[in-house]
Amino acid sequence: MIQVNSVSRIFKDKKKIIQASNQISFTVEKGQVIGLLGENGAGKTTLLRMISTILEPTSGTITFDGIDIHKNPMEVKACIGVLFGSETGLYDRLTARENLLYFAKLYRLSNHEAKNRIEELATRFGMKDFLDRKVEGFSKGMRQKVMIARTLIHNPDIILLDEPTTGLDITAANMFRELIRQLKKEGKTIIFSSHIMEEVKALCESIVMIHKGEVVYNGPIEQLYKEEESEDLNYIFMSRLVRGTNA
Structure with missing residues (x-):
């Protein structure tokens, strides 16, 4: 199980302070496929870098099966696979x-x-x-x-993917999506970011939407459909960003 607990990350650029992540919390059960959604600059990559141990949170904790990954990074690195699209x-x-x-x-x-x-x-x-x-x-x-x-x-048991199908042709992208399904059957835990809503709908059980470093939705896709009375994920995504609320 992955637990992200009130995680924030601040960057200092000369005299400017940038709040990349603000009090982000969510849980990923073993074997789940979680979609991470947000516009460019929302903080998705920063969050994935923190989960992968590359970056340390300014505050908050991230644990794998109760182990604080930033206190014991070498203990968890071996079970993590990471792909950053950039x-x-x-x-x-x-x-x-x-x-x-x-x-x-x-x-x-x-x-x-x-x-x-x-x-x-x-x-x-x-x-x-x-x-x-x-x-x-x-x-x-x-x-x-x-x-x-x-x-x-x-x-690896835990796989973190930042825009994993970027640059792939249709055949290769479909092959990769089938691989995600196979990895799920093998019990792998997967968090991936994507701008392709159909990809998220097809592969994810739950999603975490981030806007300006804050969570605006965290939960099962089916629950989101019920709340919004729609299954148009593009529309829901834009609506949530405009409202900027997790309510």
């Missing part, structure tokens, strides 16, 4: 296979485990044709596939 995290002079092998070693996979895992992910994401090519010549979609494979290389 970062590649890949080495252009290495092949896709070499990149994945490097990250497998960081997670202390044996040579045998790493080889099998790379082959499995290459097959799953259709990367066999470019697995042994240098990353520097890859298209955005090809890079995204390798980045997703890197995120999953150590078979």
